[in-house]
Amino acid sequence: MASRDDIKFLSNPNIGGNEKKYCRFRKFGIRHIDYKDADFLEQFVNAQGKILPRRITGNSLKYQKKVAVAVKRARHLAMLPYVTDLLK
């Protein structure tokens, strides 16, 4: 029988969480996000084509907004899908 102490966490707290997330645009000095570069923008989108939240990508607010605009432009130009499955 599992005692009560064994069921403290749903997931193992020792896994992950060691690497601090960072904003890649700040770190590498990328000032402009190209909406025509679909391969690049795919990094900020999940398998359904939804824009990933900041808490996952680690982007700063300034660049998350720019990423969102770029993804939406790319969708308008059919470089990224609006809705899909198995994008990656």
Added chain:
Amino acid sequence: MKNYEVTFIVDPVLSNDEIETTSKAYQTLVKDEGCSIVNVDRLGLKQLAYPINKRSSGVYYCIEFSGDTGAIIPKMELALRRDERIMRFLTVALDKYGVKYNEDKRAGKIGTVKKDKKEDKKEDKNSRGRNSRNSAKTPPPAAKKEEAAPVKKEEAAPVKKEEAAPVKKEVSAPAVVAASTPAPAAEVVTPETPVTPTPAAEAVAPVFAAAAAVTTPPTAKSEEE
């Protein structure tokens, strides 16, 4: 001066000349309005992420231009909207970083950097699978050719020596089939090689067989040693 960038998708069903003329038409329109074209980029035929007007692909064009006023934009957009050859368009005002980005991209600075990053990542992801495949498929033929030659030399030399000196080895391993020896020998040298012999190996084989026929056991033994 303000910088703008208009990207549009031309219907791919048109002939190449017609596609060219459509893009030229908008270039002339931009020029007539007193704007200067910075760059015209033909991104080429691309698969669309979703069908537009029942077409699954389109020819992308991107015209970057600079003008004093934005008066051209409504005129151009109206023309683009009325044009049946244009499937989709997007006009964007570029800030200074966007202008710099486009310059760098034309100079080939940005494309390479990003590609490098991506290739690295892809290689990281696929490294295990790819390497195993490569080692299984591609290198062996080259390796075989390279290694086949040295093997010949190595064996040619010992054979001469052993022809002169020791006779007892012939007794120890007698009646080995000449044809069977080269294959295992090759396998010993390159363990990853497929069993089916490549042309190079086949070319080596007769020579090998001839040499082996003279003194089969010594060659086999020399490798074992």
